[in-house]
Amino acid sequence: MRFVEAVKQRAGKFLLERTMRDGIDLRKMRFLPSSVTMPLKRDGLDPLPEMAAIRATEPVTKLATLFGKNIWLVSGYDEARAALADGTSYSNDIGQFVSQEGRSDEDQIGGLGMTDPPLHTALRRYLTPEFTMRRLARLEPEIERVVHERLDAMEAAGPHVDLVKEFAFPVPFQVICELLGLPVEDRERFFELGVARFDLSQGGVGAFGAAAHTRDFLIKAVAAQRAEPGDGLIGGLLKEHGDELDDLTLGGIADGVFLGGYETSASMLSLGAYLLAENPDAMAMLRDDSAGREHVDRIVEELLRHLTVVQLAFLRFAKVDLELGGKQISAGDAVGISLLGANRDPAVAGADPDTFDPHRPPTRHLAFGHGMHRCVGAELARMELRIALRALATRFPDLAVTAPRDTLDFRKLSAVYGVEALPVDLHGAGDRVPAGR
Template identity: 40%
Template sequence: MSDEDSRPVHIRRRGLDPADELLAAGPLTRVATGSGADAGSQWMATTHAVVRQVMGDHRRFSTRRRWDRRDEVGGEGVFRPRELVGNLMDYDPPEHTRLRQKLTPGFTLRKMRRLQPRIEQIVAERLDAMARAGSPADLVEFVADEVPGAVLCELVGVPRDDRAMFMQLCHGHLDASRSQRRRAAAGEAFSRYLLAMIARERKDPGEGLIGAVVAEYGDEATDEELRGFCVQVMLAGDDNISGMIGLGVLALLRHPEQIAAFRGDERTAQRAVDELIRYLTVTYAPTPRIAMEDVTIGDQVIRKGESVLCSLPAANRDPALVPDPDRLDVTREPVPHVAFGHGVHHCLGAALARLELCTVYTALWQRFPTLRLAEPAQENRFRLTTPAYGLTSLPVAW
C-alpha cells in the first residue's frame, strides 16, 4: 500500500483531483478514524447538499470539541484547553457570535482596500527575487511559501523587524516532521510573542487586526481570545494560501488557454480565482460536526454524539453544484461552493484570500508572460503531511 493509499480517505488526492474513492462515496459514509486503541468511525458527508445542510445547521451540529466527561454533548459545562481559546471553530453561538463580531473590524472591505497596495508590493518583491535567481526557479520557494506569511504579518500588525522570527515560530508550530516536543515549544514561543504584542497594542493601537479590535472593543475581547484568534489566522491562512498559489499556477500551466483570464479586466480575474478555489479546494475538511440530537438526513439517522466530517473537495466536485465539475473552466460564473465553509463558520478571511490570489496570479503573468513548467508534469511533488493540500516545489522557467 502506498503512503497516499494509507491516508484517511477524506485527505486522499489524485494529483489536482480528489481521490476516486472519495468522489465515489455516498452522501453519508462511515469512515475509519484513528488506529489501535483509538480506532473508531465517524460519518463523512461528500455531496454539496448534505455538506451545506450539516455545516449550515449550527443548532443541531456543533463544532465545539468535548474534552472530558463533564463536558458532555448538550451539557452545561464547557472545558476548553488554552490552545483553543479564541479559535472560532471551537465556539457555538451565542459565544461564537459575540467573539466573531468583535473580530470583524479587522476584515472589513475598507481594511482590505487599505491592505491591497501592500499586498501588491509584497508580491512584486517576491517576483523580483525569483527573477534575480534566474530561470529555472522554484515558484513554491520564492512565492507560494513567502507571500501568505508576509501578508498575514501585515494584517495582524507584526513589526517588520520581527517578521522573519515570527514566521519561523509559526512554521515550527505547523511542521509535522518535527517532534511533538519541538512543535509545542515553538507554539509556546509563538503565543508568548503574540501576548506581548497584544499588550503593546492595548497601550497604543496600530492599524493591524489586533489594533483594530482593541480600539473598537477594548477589554471586551480578552488577551487569550485575541492570541488564539491570531494563531488560528496565521496557521490557517498561511498554509491554505500557500497551497492555493502553487496548485493554482500548476493548474493554469496545465491549461494554458485559461491563463488569458489574468490578462483581462479585474472581474474576469476574480471569476477565474473563484473557479480555481472551487476546483482545487485545498482544505480537506473543517472541524467535524457533532450531532447535538438525533438528526435524520435522507434515510440516514445521525445519532446524538456522533460526528460528521464534511469533505469540501468532494462537495465542490458534485455534479449537482456545477456541470462537468472535474473540468477547470475559469469562464464559469461563480457558484456557491464550500471551499470557505458555510453557515456561521464561513471563513472570515475569504475576501482577503481572494484578493491575495488574484494579485499573485495577475502579477505573475504580467511579469513572466512565457512562464512554463521546468519539469514534466508527472514530476510534480505534492504535500502529504500539511493541514492543507499543496506542492513541496514547483520548478518553473521563462
C-alpha cells in the first residue's frame, strides 16, 4: 500500500480539532466536574493541589473525560516514563477514542504523536534528517536575526508592550516559516491563519475553520514548490521524497510541524519571560558570559520542566492487558499521561519540585515526551529558547511584568498552556508588581 493511502486510512488528527468538530464548546469547559478538567487546570503556573495529592497516593488513577469514557491518568514520574517508553503495549491511534465519521482525507492527516508504526516509522524517517544539529545550525543565524528584530521593534514601541503579541508569538512563527521554507510574501496571511487557529474565544468554531485554511495554505505551498523546491523542510522533502509524497500528504506533514513548533514555543517564551522577570537572579545568570552556555542551558531546562506547557501527552490505548503503577489496565483502555504532573514529581525534580530554581541540577524531565514519540523538534525548541531568552535578558535587564499574576488571562483547559497577554515595562524593574498566586 502506498504511503499516502496509509496516511489517509490510519493517521489521526489533532485532539483539539476533533473536540471542536464533535460539538464541544470550549467556553463551557470551566463548568465541567473537576474530575474531568483537573489534568488541564492550573493555579497560575502550578498544577492544582489535587494533582500532587493524587500523584502521592495513586499515581495511576481512573478519571472521567469529555467524551463519556474513562481514562487512566498517569501523574507519577516513574509510571509516566515507563508508559512513554513502551512502544509495543500501547497504541497512539486517536481514532479509537473519537469517531471518524464524516472526516475527510485532509482531516485525517495528523502528526507523529497520533500514529503507530509502520506509519509513525515512515513519518519519523522523513522528518528526522530535517532536525539534525547540522541542519538546525543553519537556522541559528536566522533565529538570532528574528529575535533582535523583534527586540528592536519592542524598544521602539515601548516601554509598555504586550510581550506575547510583540515577541513570544512572532519569533517562533518566523522561525517555523524559515524552517518550512515559506516565501516571505506569503507569511503575513499565514500568520493571520496561525493566530486564528489558536483562538478559542468562540468555542473553537473559528479555530477549526482556520485549521482547515492553514492546511490548505500549506498544501498549496507544497504544490508551488514541486517544480522548483526551495531550501526549507518542504523543499528538502520534495527533493528527497517527492516521488512518494503527494501534495496532500506533504502538506499534512508540514502542518504537523507547524502545530508542534509554533504554539508550544510561543507559550514557553511568554511564560518563561514571566518567570525570569520575577527572578532577577536568573536574568543575571542568563547575561553572565563567564560560564559559557552552562547557565543558559540549565535555566532553559528548568523552565521546560517547571512550565511543561504541553500538559498531557497524546492519548494512548492499551493493546493488551497490562499493569502500570499497581493498577490493572485492560486492553482498549485509554491512558492519559500528565507531563506536568510527572515533571513536578520529587522523584525527578528533588526537593521543592513546585519551585522554579535556576540552580537546580539537570533533570530527566519529560517536557518533550519520551520514547519513540519524543518531540522531533526538541533541539530546535531549545535553541529558540536559549537565543531568545538570553537576548531578552541582555537587552532589557530591568524587564518587569506590570500586572499581578491573578489578573493575567491564563488559558482555560488548553492542551498547550499559556497566557493570552503579558503586559510588561521594558525598563521598569523598580515598579515590579508582586507575582501573587
